[in-house]
Amino acid sequence: MSQACVSSASVYRERMGAYAAGVNTSRNDLSTEGDAMTTRRTFLKGISSIVTATVAGIESPANAQAGKLDENDPQAVSLGYKHDTTKVDKARFPKHEARQKCSNCQLFQGKARDAWGPCPIYGGKQVAANGWCNSYVKMA
Numbered sequence: 001m002s003q004a005c006v007s008s009a010s011v012y013r014e015r016m017g018a019y020a021a022g023v024n025t026s027r028n029d030l031s032t033e034g035d036a037m038t039t040r041r042t043f044l045k046g047i048s049s050i051v052t053a054t055v056a057g058i059e060s061p062a063n064a065q066a067g068k069l070d071e072n073d074p075q076a077v078s079l080g081y082k083h084d085t086t087k088v089d090k091a092r093f094p095k096h097e098a099r100q101k102c103s104n105c106q107l108f109q110g111k112a113r114d115a116w117g118p119c120p121i122y123g124g125k126q127v128a129a130n131g132w133c134n135s136y137v138k139m140a
């Protein structure tokens with residue numbers, strides 16, 4: 001008889017003896033499996049919570065209410081953003097027209113009568129409805 005057979009036979013005898021004595025020999029195996037399942041389930045619940053929180057964070061009104069864009073923000077400066085379209089540097093942006101403003105820009109995400117609204121160019125920060133920057137796209 002090989003070593004493996006001797007070993008299997010002794011495990012079989014041990015389990016049969018325990019079975020006869022009313023001991024559940026598979027308990028430890030199931031317990032370990034149960035722990036692994038619990039850990040996996042806990043992990044998946046954790047991931048699910050993170051994903052839900054992330055998605056909720058992206059779409060939440062609180063996020064949509066990001067702070068107002070500062071005219072001195074480096075990106076705002078580079079795109080010539082002004083809260084008041086009449087204050088745009090005409091020498092630097094000769095194509096700018098006074099009637100162009102955030103409220104009639106395709107990228108403005110505020111409602112028609114909102115004084116401020118999010119702009120994706122600035123990571124959702126609030127821009128003035130009367131503002132303007134060089135990324136202006138005329139509303140169709």
Ligand code: SF4
Nearest residue numbers: 102105108119133136
């Ligand atoms: S991209 Fe449009 S909405 Fe955004 S700041 Fe510039 S002009 Fe305003």
